[in-house]
Amino acid sequence: MELNLHANATTTPKTRAYIQRSRKSVAELAAELGVSETTIYRWRGRTTVEDRSHRPHNLVTSLSAVEERAVCE
Secondary structure: OOOOOOOOOOOOHHHHHHEEEEEEEOHHHHHOOOOHHHHHHHHHOOOOOOOOOOOOOOOOOOHHHHHHHHHHH
């Protein structure tokens, strides 16, 4: 199995599952794992341990009428 993590990911899926299962306080987990409290809150709030896409979900572009016709043809 190939593991593809985001380039700036500070945790692995195994660590994220541990965060989600743990009953320790946010501060204790952050200190234990060497990550920020924000990271702990983020992974506790999610139902999966996979990275989310970082691509834009909708692209904002404006085409002139001429450009739009050229694209459609």
